[in-house]
Amino acid sequence: MKGLRRVAALGAVVAACAGGLFAAVPGATAGAAETGARDESLDFRFPAADLIRVPDTNTYVAFGASIAGNKLPYTKVEFADGAFQRRSAIDGxxxxxxxxxxxxWARPNSPLWTPAVLARQENDRTVYYLFYSAALPGPEPAGKAKHCIGYATSLRYTGGFVANAAPLFCPERGWAIDADVSRGQDGVWLTLRNGAWTQDRVTAxxxxxxxxxxxRHIRRLSEGDPQKLIDNADLEWTHHNSPSDDVLTIENPNAVRIDGEWYLFYSGNNWYANRxxxxxxxCGTALSDNRCTPMYEQRAYFSYKPDPDGEPRFRPGLPDRYxxxxLPGNKRGPGAFNAFQAPDGSWWASWNYITDASPSLGEDPSPDRRSRIARLTxxxxxxxxxxxASW
Known part of the structure; x- marks a missing residue:
């Protein structure tokens, strides 16, 4: 299940950063910004960035998956003059x-996969809930051990987290990974990839x-609590060129309610590849009892456009029909898409990508990934x- 092993490689991403570098995301159109968007120097230096707003401020915090030297790296960014600051420095x-x-419940030294953070008011104070995937105890290497979803809480986003003793969701069969949280009209929803639903290589x-x-506590989810929103049995772009011994991957769900309607952003195919x-x-007006319908003729909505005249590592990718x-910069392998709202009501998104310097899979199956943000319209x-999405 190579799609589930991606953070074993994420741990090899170099966390060295150019401290203090920052710039505002330009308000230009997508076409005019393409040259600047190739530059990676001001992108988050960790994959799977999840941004939350510090309540009643213009400060946002981007949290990332574990990388070398940082179990839960974070970077603070400010929203000013209609744009988000871009910073490559890791603040802690x-x-x-x-x-x-x-x-x-988990290995204390396990890397944390695809973190998500929720700021919630409880007893006149802000409690930060961190949701993450981690490896269960056992003899297997950390990247191959069964993973489940847990959470921790703190009164500050910079640290002081107390892990909950029991996992939030851990199915008897298969893994549970890629937790994300969203506020809706009727409460807070957790989205996830539930390995208990994997059948005939199809994931859901x-x-x-x-x-x-x-x-500072959430009732543990039982086997029957999650409801299936989508699977990839008929999503051919998620199958394209996938190895015959691999599952057919969809993952990293991010459900957002925009203008009273729910939309689900998700990743597909193999995380280490350009495709x-x-x-x-x-998903309609409610997540409950709805089955989400893929948009745009079941094609990948945001993907890398292959460069047939570029170096060999830039030539592969999904064909036009898929x-x-x-996205801005046309980086390879864009995934872990996460939509969020700015203080002025505008929508933005973060996603991670394979850096331009990373070789193709044939040379190294563990490409470096960074994350960036742009305006979502x-x-x-x-x-x-x-x-x-535009800069």
Whole structure:
């Protein structure tokens, strides 16, 4: 299940950063910004960036998956004059002073996969909930051990997290990974990749409503709580050129409610390849009892556009019949797409990509990945809405 082993490679990403570098994301059109968008120097130096707003401020914090030297790296960015600051500096590791209960469910030294953070008001104070995937105890190497979803809480986003003793969701069969959280009209929803639904190589994504049953605590999810939103049995772009011994991967779900309607952003295909891409599905006015429908003729919505005249590592990718749009900079393998809202109501998105310096899979199966942000624009509504990302 190579799609599930990606963070074993993420741990090899170099965390060295040019401290203090920053710039504002330009407000130009996508076409005018393409030259600048090739530059990676001001992108987050970690993959799977999840951005949250510090309540009642213009400060956002981007948290990333574990990399070399940082278990939970984070970078603070400011929203000013209608744009987000771009910074490559890593401001700290929020996992440095974590507290583990004596009966903690996961390996304390496990890398953290695809973190998501929720700021919630409880008893007149802000509690930060961190959701993450980690490896279960056992003899297997950390990247191959079964992974489940847990959470930790803190009164500050910079650290002091206390891990919950029990996992939030851990199915009897298969892995549970890629937790994300979204606020809706009726509460907070967790989206995830549930390995218990994997059948005949087909994978699936789902959602479950969270119940905060007491301060700094969430009721544990049972096997039947998550409901399936989408699978990739008919999503041919997620199958294209996938090795015959691998699962057919969709992962990294991010459900957002925009203008009263739910949309699901998700990743598909093999994370280490140029063909890894982002899909969008329409889920209706509620996640409950809805099955999300892939948009744009079941093609990848945001993907890398291959360069037939470039160096060999830039030539492979999804063929035209499986692609709709590329993203600013046209980086390889865009995934872990995460939409979020700015203080002025505008929508933005983060995603990670394979750096230009990374070789192709044939030379190194562990490419470096970074994350970037751009403005996300939606026009229209329902299943025919159009999304564009621009600088």
């Amino acid at each position: 590791d929020a996992w440095d002073d974590v507290t583990f209960p004596a009966d903690y 994504l789902g959602a479950a409503k969270l119940e905060f049953d007491r301060p 890894y891409a982002t899909g969008v599905a329409y 692609r709709k749009n590329n 939606k026009t229209g509504s329902g299943p025919t809405a159009e999304f564009t």
